[in-house]
Amino acid sequence: MAAESPQKGATAYRISGLTKVYGEGPAAVHALRGVDLDIPAGELVVLLGPSGSGKSTLLNIIGGLDRASDGQALFQDQELTALSDGQLTRYRRDHVGFVFQFYNLMPSLTAHENVELVTEIARDPMDPDDALALVGLHARTDHFPAQLSGGEQQRVAIARAVAKQPTVLFCDEPTGALDSTTGRAVLKVLKDVNERLGATVLIVTHAAATAAMADRVIHFADGAIREVIVNATKLAPEDIEW
């Protein structure tokens, strides 16, 4: 996979006719029903939609965690749907940062070590302590997940995702379990990463207000895109109405 970082204006993802069907026969669930979408590199994109509309499914497929049933997803002109398991692993390792809805920290590792788990194998990582400082957790680095609140666990997860300085950062409902103050702080971190590292950031959420900080807002419903709005003016995360 090409290592050069994308310039602004280039296209990070070119998605066409992407479908995903879980199960088969009468019990089949059509999670994605033909998604066509371009995501420009370096943008902060918010994906809005009701629960069950297929947002996570889309994120998982273009993040290289899952495979599509049909259609195409190009990343920097690489056909993701055609990659082997090994190539997909490489892709995730070199380019992708994830923030999961359920934090998914390793329970037996401290906050610092959870971050290290990723910097260990990254090509050009930050110092784990810097990453934790970025999310305001420098004082809790030696705590285990069980000793952290939900919001703190989520911030560790974000530190872990940004520490590798990813090309793209996928966040699946990163503020879903957080109060407004913490939520805003988390969004600020994501915005920083987008601006400072030039990473393409894709945030899935069902909180419509978040859309105000995005370059581009994609409305999702029932496995397909309803509408794509490009924001002329963006709000700072601090100013978002919760």
Added chain:
Amino acid sequence: MSPLDRKLLRDLWRIKGQAIAIGAVIGVGVLMLVMMTGLVTSLDETRRAYYERYRLADIFAPVTRAPDRLIADLAAIPGVSAAEGRVTGSALIDLPGVDLPLRAQAVSLPDFGEPRLNDVYLSAGRRLDSDRSDEILLLEGFAKAHGLQPGDALSATMNGARRTFRIVGLAQSPEFLYTTAPGELAPDDSRFGVIWMSRTALAAAYDMEGAFNQALLSVGRGDERAAVLDAVDRILDPHGGLGAYGLENHESNRFVSEEISGLRAMSSGVPPIFLGVAAFLLYIVVSRMVQAEREQIGLMKAFGYTNVEVGAHYFKLILAIAAGGALAGCLAGIAAGRALIGVYLEYFKFPFLVFQLDPQAFVIGFGVSVLAASAGGLVVLRGVFALTPATAMRPPAPPDYSRAGRIGRSLNRLLDQPSRMVLRRLTRQPGRMAGAVIGIAAGMALSVGMISILSGFDRTLALTFSVIDRSDVTVTFTEALSENAILELQRMPGVIEVEPVRIVPAVLRNGLKTYRGVINGLVTEPRLNRAVDQDVATIPMRQEGVILATALADILDIAPGETLTVEVREGRQPVLDIPVIGIAETLLGSPAYMELGALNRALREPNRVSGAYLRVDGAQRESVYRQLKDMPTVAGVSLKADARDAFQKLMDTGAGAMRYIMAAIAAIITFGIVYNAARIAYAERARDLASLRVIGFTKGEVAFVLLGELAAVTLVALPVGALLGYYLSFGIAAGFSSDLYQIPAVFTPESYGAAALAVIAAAVASGWLVKRDIDRADLIAALKTRE
């Protein structure tokens, strides 16, 4: 240290209880292998060194009377490296306070210097002074059994003359590791002695001046042995040669060899079964352990860790447990082997020890452990790797309980909520439950197997000494006598029943296979000492041929209808061809039976008997013994009770003693398996159970959900294990059987009951241990993190 390695250490620490339980099971399997092979190798090596250091002869040649000059001829046979002539004779030792005469063998030592062959190890006192004809060395085992010491006097009858000797030293010898009174099966230190005397003194006692009646030879490395035996026979024949035989047919050596090869057979037969069970458990446990890590595996893959990196991480975890267990097993096996060898040294009467380990055992132990564990991990990892990381990270979809709900609304009404949960889990996760059932069943099988073997030993003794042999006393005459001797015994007050027997030493041959033993001539319808068939019914003796014990038929590889060559080693030493007409079930020894009259006719010595079986009135026992002791024609008297005790002792101290150790190991493995099953079930459900507690279930109810599952699994495992154990028993029984005795696999309701109790006890203990953890569980932590 990389974060993954730190995770590894913390995970190991978190599951330490279970890791130890798993490691212990595999460790015990390895321990058994290392211990047994180490024991066998060391005994073998020690025996070899003992034989070599004391120059034990390779060939023994008994002869009636041969002049000393023939020794030079024997030494000149090509291939012979040393030859020695000596005098031996049978003697009766008369000890004050012992009712029966004790048989002994007198053996000469050169007047000056050490013997070229068959030296003795002096364990107390001093060597013989050739000027003093009344000095003797006494076999240490016999001396100890009767509390005799150097300086004591000993009265013995040799060649009809009674004399008093002075014990100057106690000796051991590689040729008398085992001393078995003639005609008996089990060795007994107290009932057979060996006396060493100077050549001159012994020759005088047996009229052997200038002559010898036994030649000893050593030959160079093996190959021309058969040719040497022939040459020896040719030289000694004119002087009444009784047939030279090799060390492999020497009684004591044969016994030691049997015991060692019994141990060897056991060490190659039984530990693999144990190790196999342990390895199987390891496989199951590791696979379930890795299965529980599914989400974390998915997470690592999501970060871009490759399959190889993730696999290596879990391989290290598995290796730490399996190799840790194997290593502990090796070390414990060495220690246990050493301790056991100490016991066996005493038993075999080796004066020193050559400790040796078999590196192969370590390799096998380690290999099997690591392979089984890796296989368990690999199978699961492959499965998880086949999933996309998105799927692997998602908690496994809640098992579909909908169908279970449909089975019985009526059933639901009968059961309370916790019972229904147990039932649903059992019916909805049959794969996991089957794994647990098979694991526990394997433990049950091991217990059934070992308990059946323990009963098997008892059966062997009971069958032999209560059913097959119904006599009280066996009398051996000094030589084959006319049947008048029987009449004389019948007239003796206190004797209820007398059954004559003629025992003839012989070499039994079928092609290249030979066995040095005896032919027992029995009356047509024996009542006191019998040959029996599989149903323990008496086999009547028939004129036409010989009946062989199963073990003997196996050794000679012969079947009914074929012809056995019998080279008689007594009297005129005829060579007879006799058809085999039947097979007898015997559990002790390897006897051959013929009809008494037919045997005598074949020998052309009609109406001869060499001994008799007696049934004696219990009240007059003492007086019968006294009269027997006074009969000049009686060479020996053995009591069945003594023989039985001797055999019991043989089984409890020799190779058979292993059964107790193995039974203990089986118990440990069984417990380990059940405990592991309980622990894994808990690990898999800790979160669910914590949730139940949070929504208001009591500790008792929550424990019931888990332990109910364990109980149900255990109950299902019991019959499965009983069946497995049935088949396993035959394998273990074969391992414990040797040419000295056969151990049947014995199944009784009691043995199944005892095995089931052992498993249930293990389940109760494991349940209690896990219940303690459930009670202590930190609810919040359990809910917050996914493990």
